[in-house]
Amino acid sequence: MCGIVGILGEDNAPQIALESLMSIQHRGQDSCGILCYNNNVTLKKDVGLVSEVFSHWNVQDGRLAIGHVRYPTIGTDPSRDAQPFYVNYPYGLGLCHNGNIVNYCELREELLEKRRRLQSKCDGELLLNVFAEELIGNDVFQAAENVMNRVLGSYSAVSVIADKKGTLTIFRDPFGIRPLVYGSGKSWVMVASESVTLDKFRMMSEDVTPGEVIIVNGDDIQRKQLRTERHAHCMFEWVYFSRVDSVLEGSSVYKTRLNLGKNLRLDHDVDVVIPVPDTARPAALGFAEEHGLPYREGLIKNRYAGRSFIMGTQKKREEAVSKLNVIKSEIKGKKIALIDDSIVRGTTSRKIVSMIRNAGAKEVHLLSSCPRIVFPCFYGIDFPSKKELIASRGEIHTIGADSVTYQTLDGLQKAIGLQDLCMACLNGDYPVECCTAQFEMMREKEREESIWQEC
Numbered sequence: 001m002c003g004i005v006g007i008l009g010e011d012n013a014p015q016i017a018l019e020s021l022m023s024i025q026h027r028g029q030d031s032c033g034i035l036c037y038n039n040n041v042t043l044k045k046d047v048g049l050v051s052e053v054f055s056h057w058n059v060q061d062g063r064l065a066i067g068h069v070r071y072p073t074i075g076t077d078p079s080r081d082a083q084p085f086y087v088n089y090p091y092g093l094g095l096c097h098n099g100n101i102v103n104y105c106e107l108r109e110e111l112l113e114k115r116r117r118l119q120s121k122c123d124g125e126l127l128l129n130v131f132a133e134e135l136i137g138n139d140v141f142q143a144a145e146n147v148m149n150r151v152l153g154s155y156s157a158v159s160v161i162a163d164k165k166g167t168l169t170i171f172r173d174p175f176g177i178r179p180l181v182y183g184s185g186k187s188w189v190m191v192a193s194e195s196v197t198l199d200k201f202r203m204m205s206e207d208v209t210p211g212e213v214i215i216v217n218g219d220d221i222q223r224k225q226l227r228t229e230r231h232a233h234c235m236f237e238w239v240y241f242s243r244v245d246s247v248l249e250g251s252s253v254y255k256t257r258l259n260l261g262k263n264l265r266l267d268h269d270v271d272v273v274i275p276v277p278d279t280a281r282p283a284a285l286g287f288a289e290e291h292g293l294p295y296r297e298g299l300i301k302n303r304y305a306g307r308s309f310i311m312g313t314q315k316k317r318e319e320a321v322s323k324l325n326v327i328k329s330e331i332k333g334k335k336i337a338l339i340d341d342s343i344v345r346g347t348t349s350r351k352i353v354s355m356i357r358n359a360g361a362k363e364v365h366l367l368s369s370c371p372r373i374v375f376p377c378f379y380g381i382d383f384p385s386k387k388e389l390i391a392s393r394g395e396i397h398t399i400g401a402d403s404v405t406y407q408t409l410d411g412l413q414k415a416i417g418l419q420d421l422c423m424a425c426l427n428g429d430y431p432v433e434c435c436t437a438q439f440e441m442m443r444e445k446e447r448e449e450s451i452w453q454e455c
């Protein structure tokens with residue numbers, strides 16, 4: 001999972017790209033990059049946060065730029081896998097995307113057989129190469145349609161064609177699994193993973209529809225709906241991933257999280273509601289309001305610690321939990337309703353429950369604003385193989401809480417207010433076919449390799 005931005009039409013497009021990436025840093029902390037076009041292509045990308053990678057950047061002039069922040073679910077070399085990617089043939093072509101390609105192995109083999117050079121294990125490079133191939137002898141719409149026919153999975157993509165004026169091409173997979181919003185002003189257009197980026201520049205945003213392509217060249221903007229499937233927007237964007245002030249598909253993330261809290265059942269007698277910071281705060285507030293209970297901050301997170309879930313390794317995630325501290329006065333002697341956004345592996349929940357017990361809580365009742373996650377995700381969120389998911393293993397009791405309550409599927413859908421969602425990790429109904437065994441094997445192998453590199 002990642003975040004992308006694209007700007008065309010402003011003289012300071014690279015500077016806008018830089019500021020835009022800052023606004024979606026929460027979508028990826030592993031690496032980042034910006035590709036600019038101003039008759040020449042300039043590409044800067046590296047491992048690290050946007051503020052680190054671009055701290056001494058000599059900001060370019062230019063009317064066209066795309067940018068990326070990365071959270072890895074595929075690949076083991078963060079430096080080689082950083083996006084955007086660029087190729088010279090058949091045109092100068094740059095691309096970055098947010099998502100996960102599920103027929104990665106087949107496409108990779110196909111491209112290697114055709115002697116396409118792939119220098120990373122990142123599926124963004126694969127998507128770029130398929131797009132480049134399809135541009136030979138086809139116009140951009142036809143090329144994008146062919147990409148949608150060949151590439152399976154989730155991809156919200158933005159691309160630069162280095163022709164005379166520079167063309168910005170935007171497309172979203174036919175199921176619209178990952179978000180993508182678009183806005184146009186008087187003389188410029190912008191695309192980003194989340195509406196918060198467009199808000200920052202006071203630009204009205206609309207969702208790029210699933211299977212849609214937008215081509216912008218100078219003042220000319222063309223849009224085409226190439227494929228229509230059932231929309232399957234990832235529910236986890238509302239539950240955890242997106243920024244709380246974003247609006248996705250017309251549904252506010254903040255309101256959804258409040259509603260998720262309201263829809264949670266209260267099964268036990270509790271004294272106080274405490275959120276696991278930061279994502280679960282609105283859900284805890286909604287839950288407290290709904291049940292007439294006091295809301296307190298009992299866990300404080302060092303604001304300089306990154307988001308724990310998107311950290312690439314278990315070791316880093318555990319270190320992030322150690323950056324939490326308790327406010328004993330709000331916990332000691334009380335029965336606590338502890339609200340978290342979700343329970344995935346259970347490792348962080350176990351540590352937090354133990355911290356609260358050590359602070360003197362009488363009882364700890366854990367409530368998850370997300371339903372039970374029991375199936376892996378193949379579309380860009382690092383929900384690992386079934387055997388790593390605590391609910392799938394039936395080991396929720398090992399968390400050590402007095403009780404664990406989950407959101408219901410119905411409660412989730414009502415909170416988001418949309419029917420056309422991907423909920424495959426909850427109910428096993430995958431919108432895009434995927435050879436799951438092969439995918440899980442590939443991911444496990446990569447994980448072993450990255451653990452090996454760390455040792």
Ligand code: SF4
Nearest residue numbers: 234235377422424425
């Ligand atoms: S499987 Fe789950 S996490 Fe993955 S895209 Fe679907 S809803 Fe989102």
